[in-house]
Amino acid sequence: MPDFYAGCVTECLSDTELLVMRRNGNEELVENIVPQETDYESVELGDVVKIEERPSYKDRAIDICSRNGFSSGNIPAVVEDVFDGTALVRTNNGLSTVTRVPGHVSAGETIAVSAAWTYHDRISESPPDIDDLLSESSTSDDDYEWRYDEEIPVTLDDIGGLDHVKRAVREQIIQPLDTENEDLSDTLDITLSRGLLFYGPAGTGKTRTAKAVTNHVDGDLFIVDGPELVSKYYGETERQIRDVFQEAEQAAETSGDPSIVFFDELDSMAPPRGQADETERRIVAQLLSELDGFDERGDIIVIGATNLVDEIDQAILRPGRFDTQLEFSKPEPEAREAILQISLGETPTADDVHLSAIAAETDKFTGADLAAVVEQAKYLALQDGTSSVRMEHLRISAARRKEEQT
Ligand code: ADP
Numbered sequence: 001m002p003d004f005y006a007g008c009v010t011e012c013l014s015d016t017e018l019l020v021m022r023r024n025g026n027e028e029l030v031e032n033i034v035p036q037e038t039d040y041e042s043v044e045l046g047d048v049v050k051i052e053e054r055p056s057y058k059d060r061a062i063d064i065c066s067r068n069g070f071s072s073g074n075i076p077a078v079v080e081d082v083f084d085g086t087a088l089v090r091t092n093n094g095l096s097t098v099t100r101v102p103g104h105v106s107a108g109e110t111i112a113v114s115a116a117w118t119y120h121d122r123i124s125e126s127p128p129d130i131d132d133l134l135s136e137s138s139t140s141d142d143d144y145e146w147r148y149d150e151e152i153p154v155t156l157d158d159i160g161g162l163d164h165v166k167r168a169v170r171e172q173i174i175q176p177l178d179t180e181n182e183d184l185s186d187t188l189d190i191t192l193s194r195g196l197l198f199y200g201p202a203g204t205g206k207t208r209t210a211k212a213v214t215n216h217v218d219g220d221l222f223i224v225d226g227p228e229l230v231s232k233y234y235g236e237t238e239r240q241i242r243d244v245f246q247e248a249e250q251a252a253e254t255s256g257d258p259s260i261v262f263f264d265e266l267d268s269m270a271p272p273r274g275q276a277d278e279t280e281r282r283i284v285a286q287l288l289s290e291l292d293g294f295d296e297r298g299d300i301i302v303i304g305a306t307n308l309v310d311e312i313d314q315a316i317l318r319p320g321r322f323d324t325q326l327e328f329s330k331p332e333p334e335a336r337e338a339i340l341q342i343s344l345g346e347t348p349t350a351d352d353v354h355l356s357a358i359a360a361e362t363d364k365f366t367g368a369d370l371a372a373v374v375e376q377a378k379y380l381a382l383q384d385g386t387s388s389v390r391m392e393h394l395r396i397s398a399a400r401r402k403e404e405q406t
Contacts, residue, residue, distance in 0.1 A: 003053040006065060009043055018043060018061055020051065031060040048123075076123055077113045079105060089113065116278065146244045146261075147251070148221040154212045159205055160342050160367065161335020165326045169196070169209065172324060173301060174216045177258060195291060195302045195321050197266070199309040200328030203368025206305040209328075210262040213303070219258040220251040226265035230283070237269075237279075238286040245290045248300050258299035266304035266322075267311040284313050291321045330366050333359045339367045340394075343374035348388040358394050365401070373397045 007020030007028065018032050030051055033043060043049060049061040077089035077098065087101040089111070098111070101119040105111060112120040156166045156174075176185045176192055198206040207223075214221040222244055230237055248259035263269065270284045291302065304322050306312060316322055331339060336359035344355075362370060374389075376397035381389045 004062075005051050005053060006048055007051050007061070009047045009049060009061075012043060018049070020049060020061070029058060031058050033061045033063065075113045077111055079107050079109050079111060081107055087111070087119070114278075146222040146224055146247065148211075148214075148223050152211045152215045152221065154208055155215055156209075156212045158342050159209060159212060160338030160340075161331040162205060162209070162328060165198075165209060165328065168324065168326055169213050172196075173213055177217050177299070192301075194300065195304070195323060197309070197312075197317065197322040197325040198303060198305045198328055199307065199325065201307050201330060201366060203366035204328040204330060205367045206328050207262070207264065208367075210260060210303045210305070213301070214260045217258050217260070217301075218255075219260050219299075219301075220248070220255065222248050222251075222259060222261045224261065224263050226263055226268035230268055230280075237283050241283070241286045241290060245300065252299045258301055261300060261302045263302070263304045265306060266316075267306045267308040270313045270316050271311060272313050273315070284316065288315060288321065291316075330364060331370075333363075336362055336365060336370055339370045340374060343371045344389065347374075347378060350386075350388045350390040352391040353389065353394065354391065355394075357391075358398055361395075362398050362402075364405075365398075369401055369405075373401050376400065 005022060007022050007030065009018055010021045011019035012032075013019060013029075014032075016032050018030050020028055020030055022028060030049075033049070043061065043064060048065045050063040050065050052060050052062050054060060077096070079087050079089050079101075080095070081088045082101055082105055085099065085101050085103075087098045087105060089096055089098050096117065098113050098117050098119055101111075105119070105122065110123040112123050114120045156170065159166060173192065173196075175181055176190050198209065200206065210223075211221065224244055229240055244261060248261050252259040269280075270287060271280055273281060273284070302322070304312075304316075309325075317325065333356070337355045340355045340358055358373070362373070365373070373394065374397075377389050377393035380393040380396060381387075384390075384393070
């Protein structure tokens with residue numbers, strides 16, 4: 001089934017193209033509604049349109065949900081009751097109150113609510129299509145599974161290079177949490193580092209390290225994809241953040257082992273305050289309150305990952321929050337050799353294989369690139385009908401990867 005989302009038209013570029021603002025504030029170019037498909041003559045600025053998400057094409061507006069509806073940053077809400085200028089409203093995020101509601105607004109209407117929870121405008125006199133649309137694409141019902149359920153086979157030994165990272169997580173997380181060290185940790189009054197920030201380019205092993213940490217502490221892993229959280233759950237992002245922490249806390253209580261909450265692409269959730277809109281500020285505030293509320297919780301370790309460390313709100317990096325910051329850089333030759341070896345695992349290699357030579361030829365490759373080189377080399381071996389990977393397989397595969405990069 002195709003996915004739909006709602007967008008507010010911010011510009012009609014031509015008969016065939018529209019610029020729309022998504023509910024997360026992002027602007028997108030979409031195809032215009034083909035006139036025959038609808039009774040409407042044309043789409044106008046401010047209209048809310050239903051958009052079909054198409055993976056291989058430009059997304060396409062397929063219907064108009066409401067004319068001159070809500071503008072970006074406003075949340076649609078259905079009025080349940082109104083009293084003394086305050087309305088009780090239902091949004092995707094549950095029940096809430098809205099102030100500064102004019103006298104003519106009554107129960108059953110759909111209104112646009114500003115980010116500060118004040119009345120903005122009337123969208124329609126009855127719950128309009130947009131409400132159906134939002135519940136259709138909303139995920140409130142099919143609650144998201146943050147918990148990572150797969151078996152985690154990686155340990156820190158399966159991570160090449162990154163010695164300073166491995167040392168830091170061993171010293172600050174794994175050893176203090178080891179039950180054998182419990183008494184000693186107590187005597188030494190060791191304060192655990194609860195928030196770690198992994199920063200560096202994509203494919204350098206941040207997620208893999210979070211998995212390894214989880215494995216070492218025997219815990220549960222919760223992976224939250226920042227951009228997905230913000231776009232898919234727009235308007236209910238804070239609730240989702242609360243939920244994931246609650247779930248993580250429960251898991252820790254039940255198992256007696258810590259939970260790891262891994263926020264991938266943290267920058268998308270917590271941009272610097274100066275650049276953030278109201279909604280983003282609320283998300284940051286929620287995140288901060290969760291991070292600050294740790295002392296009363298069971299064991300939760302939060303790991304944030306980003307490749308844009310300068311694009312993160314500084315408040316999040318203060319002591320007691322993501323205060324251990326670890327850089328993930330592209331691997332040096334020695335680390336590249338180790339990553340190649342790790343990626344090969346048990347796969348047999350021919351006598352002519354010298355991983356140091358491949359490492360020397362793969363300058364600027366990330367760990368993910370090197371893992372891909374090895375995978376490709378295995379395919380080449382299969383094609384050749386040999387049961388071991390030969391040097392030429394690795395060479396060809398590395399050269400192809402390099403070509404793809406340029
Ligand atoms: P990131 O989270 O930094 O984008 P990942 O941890 O998802 O990167 O890495 C993707 C894949 O690349 C891993 O599953 C692994 O196969 C490989 N990889 C990356 N860095 C390393 C490393 N240092 N050691 C071993 N494998 C690595």
